[in-house]
Amino acid sequence: MKSHDFSPETWELFDSDGHLTEEAFTLLIREQLDKLQSLEVSEHLSYCDRCLERYTDLLCAEPASALPELPDPLQAVSPPLLEPPCELHTNIMNQIQHRNRVFYFKKGTSLALAASLTLVLWSGGIFSSTRLQERVQDLLGGLNYSSQTILEHTSEISENIDDFFSALQSRWKHRITSNHAPQEGNR
């Protein structure tokens, strides 16, 4: 840590690597940054893990652990965390409850709407209409027809195969008998 003149306006907020200097943390914690400097520092903390960790460490440190060395020793102690307004916690939880209520109300409403629409359609007979039944019957009838046709064709094919084999068998028998007949005549 360098020694300084106590003139914060001359302090460098960023080092040559682009990280926050210890002086920058000191000025931030003492609320001595101007608006543009605050913006620059917040911009850096929004993406730099190293500097954010250093900042939160300084904020949450015990009072004994000092801020970066300063000429005025009375100001070198890290101030405690600020006390938030007492209604902050209640306000946050109220907003969350309100948000949850709205969320569940919207979800419940859409579910109820879907259920009532289904009931209306059901009672209107859309799921048991004669048209629908006819279509299902047509479809089933078509399926029956095709299965019957397939059965007919398969039985026809098996009959043809049977005919073929019986014809083959009778030819074979005929040939055997015709071969034996001349030999018997020669004797």
Place this chain on the structure above:
Amino acid sequence: MTQREFSQFVAQYEKLVFTICYQFVKDYHEAQNLSQETFLSAYRHIDSYQGDNYKPWIARIATNKAKDYLNSAYHRRVMLADDEENTVETMASVKQTDPAQQPDELYITRESSHQIEQMIRSLKEPYREVCILRFLKEKDTQEIALLLGRPKKTVETQLYRARSILQKQIKEGYHNEKP
């Protein structure tokens, strides 16, 4: 996380969040609003948070909320200031009717390019590196963001502010040189 657990979470970190917001905006009521926004945002995303240390996570959300607030406040101020300056410039251009002055001004512009480079090199961080890469090395914002490890949007806003700093310096230099 249940509401009861989140309530404990708020109780644990409300001091830290409020302190961060206050140190940036220095306004009690605005810090309170930003703290509320921080916790509401945390509630929306807490179940998708992968890490186990909530402190840096909630501190980053608070810093981002403060940054967004300061950024919009800065833009409001700059736009107002620009409007005023534009009015003055328009009035000046109406008064300045001597065409003979124009070639001299062109010459000055060429001469001053070296001075502008010097101005860029003598800028402070976080603007120096960004401006060198953009104006002297002609990198685009995406490349600069990758090279410096900064978000693209941050690079853009830093360039925007750096331009106005440079413009101000150039104007001041011009007025000082004028007899």
